[in-house]
Amino acid sequence: MISHLRIGFRTFATMVSTKSRPIVVSGPSGSGKSTLINQLFKEYPTAFSFSVSHTTRSPRAGEQNGREYHFVPQDQMKKMISNGDFLETTEFSSNLYGTSKKAVEDVAKTGRICVLDVDKQGVQNIKKSDLHPLCIYISPPSYEILEKRLRARKTDDESAIGRRLKESKESMEFSKQPGVYDHIIINDKLDVAYKDLKEVLRKDIETVLKQHK
Numbered sequence: 001m002i003s004h005l006r007i008g009f010r011t012f013a014t015m016v017s018t019k020s021r022p023i024v025v026s027g028p029s030g031s032g033k034s035t036l037i038n039q040l041f042k043e044y045p046t047a048f049s050f051s052v053s054h055t056t057r058s059p060r061a062g063e064q065n066g067r068e069y070h071f072v073p074q075d076q077m078k079k080m081i082s083n084g085d086f087l088e089t090t091e092f093s094s095n096l097y098g099t100s101k102k103a104v105e106d107v108a109k110t111g112r113i114c115v116l117d118v119d120k121q122g123v124q125n126i127k128k129s130d131l132h133p134l135c136i137y138i139s140p141p142s143y144e145i146l147e148k149r150l151r152a153r154k155t156d157d158e159s160a161i162g163r164r165l166k167e168s169k170e171s172m173e174f175s176k177q178p179g180v181y182d183h184i185i186i187n188d189k190l191d192v193a194y195k196d197l198k199e200v201l202r203k204d205i206e207t208v209l210k211q212h213k
């Protein structure tokens, strides 16, 4: 009888899986967010996902609504913005883009951890929501090294590098405010920074992978 009850309880416990909290990865442009996130996705392909953003731009060939983006008309997007549905929005080439709170919740429903790469506005909004994120700041070892890495990446022209460096100063100041970030990882040696990131996420990863079994 006791063993029957135990089996029953275990089955119940597996059915009631806890939803994972989203992971916010923030930091100045060139600090290594994408490099570190890509490594995480490669090592744990079933543990993490990005959320699907909304956009007012038209779908390109091969893009599917709800897969690459939620494609929405401008008036619907504006209505959603005024409803406070988005954690962050941005405008690029006359089109609006945004990460909705629901899109983040949808990832958790699939049993994965949602990873958000957002700026300080996004960090502030997500912290105000009821999503209870873990907020991680990826910092370059120094401003000078950040500049070197941005130049070596060869993805930006001089004016974009200048803009990114100016924004990086604001971002680094913001990261020093108490209570904003749960962890600050200095991305000096990539393998050390990646190890630090995995350690910070160890329990979250173990929990989602256990739920997949």
Ligand SMILES: Nc1ncnc2c1ncn2[C@@H]1O[C@H](COP(=O)(O)OP(=O)(O)OP(=O)(O)O)[C@@H](O)[C@H]1O
Pocket (backbone or CB within 6 Å): 027, 028, 029, 030, 031, 032, 033, 034, 035, 036, 149, 150, 152, 153, 187, 188, 189, 190, 191, 193
């Ligand atoms: N620890 C490291 N040592 C040396 N180079 C690094 C290190 N981490 C990342 N890089 C390099 O620095 C450049 C910037 O990294 P990455 O593109 O990942 O930054 P990011 O924070 O995602 O930038 P953005 O916000 O602009 O997308 C890349 O060329 C990457 O290969």
